[in-house]
Amino acid sequence: MNFTYKAVTDTGEKKEGAIDAPNKDLAIAALQRRGFIVVSVNEDGEKTFLKRDIFERIPPRDIVILSRQVSTLFDAQVSALKAFSLLASNAENPLLKRKLTAVTDDIQAGSAISAALAKHPDIFTDFYVNMVKAGEESGKLNQVFDYLAEYLDRQYELNSKTKNALIYPAFVIGVFIIVMVLMFILVIPKLSAIIESSGQAIPLYTKVVIGISQFFVNYGLFVLIFIVIAGMYIWRLSRTERGKTYLGTMSLSLPVLGRLYTKLYLSRISDNMSTMLTSGVSIVRTIEITSKVVGSRVYQSVLEEAGEAVKAGSSLSDALAKNGERVPQIMIQMVRVGEETGNLSNILKTLAQFYKREVDDAVDTLVGLIEPVMIVVLGLGVGVLLTSILVPIYNIASSIQ
Secondary structure (H helix, E strand, O other): OEEEEEEEOOOOOEEEEEEEOOOHHHHHHHHHHOOOEEEEEEEHHHOOHHHOHHHOOOOHHHHHHHHHHHHHHHHOOOOHHHHHHHHHHHOOOHHHHHHHHHHHHHHHOOOOHHHHHHOOOOOOOHHHHHHHHHHHHHOOHHHHHHHHHHHHHHHHHHHHHHHHHHHHHHHHHHHHHHHHHHHHHHHHHHHHHHHHHOOOOOOHHHHHHHHHHHHHHHHHHHHHHHHHHHHHHHHHHOOOHHHHHHHHHHHHHOOOHHHHHHHHHHHHHHHHHHHHHHOOOOHHHHHHHHHHHOOOHHHHHHHHHHHHHHHOOOOHHHHHHOOOOOOOHHHHHHHHHHHHHOOHHHHHHHHHHHHHHHHHHHHHHHHHHHHHHHHHHHHHHHHHHHHHHHHHHHHHHHHHO
16 A cells, blocks of 8 residues: 655654555554654545546656656766655656655665666556666666666657657548538538528539438437447457457558558667667566567567567577568568677667658658648538539529529
């Protein structure tokens, strides 16, 4: 159980943070062993509804900055306890402040840094914790935190560019759909009533538009309910193992986006493995952790199979070659070269840079294609709608004159 506490030291310094203990009494006893005078101890569940962690988040950028700050402090020969204490006291994000305070308290109680960070998996992933653990074992914590900052910065930049490239067209298309639906529901019925009451022959394309409008007016509520139910079903499906695999496979099979996602995951795999191998993490553990953080159930399965093959004595390149439909030959061949030369981490770093450039180029190409296609599609949609309604109205006006 987690408890938040307020206490003061013998010198009168105020302390706030979190502590993990089986019950409240043991939490108080643990704080007293640290030399604290306990003011209050409350179970996390006693926090008010609006203050729960679920309504708070730590942006990825904050973790990048945190890693760089830790690296800088370690380079300056600042102790781990003092470093995390300083960062906790200066953290602006309330959730990050509480997490760092808890980490500081655990380090003060004798925990290793990796063990203290591992208690907060929502902030520090398996990848992060194992990197820190490797740094502790090798005595290169400052370098490891520097590697982590650079890695997280690259991943943040890569993910942000990919997401931002898709936000604009998704927003425009969403607004266009909403406007068109409102036109079919609110505007077209009034204009179609005028056209039908004129008694003139109605063109086929106008009948189609009027038919669509009547469908939305009569059955729009059912369509909305269906969309909501379908959305909930897809969301629940995405929470299951089968659903994650299915949706992951489908996303990789899309005509243009599929290639983009493939390159994104390959870049992430190469970067993860390069960073961990450089820090001294074993190849088996590297594959295992990378499979958990790659973000694709399809590539997670590929890496899990590769990990089992490597455990059985296979080389990484041969293990990846068994999934040649997901792992391109260039990656397999370069990994084989890295294994033969004993320079696998640098080869993987080169691959990560290569696929990052590929993702950047793919995103730029996608944005360049989406904008003109979107303009043409929107123009055609608006043109057909206006033509279908305005031409009959113009004919009515002409006949009156």
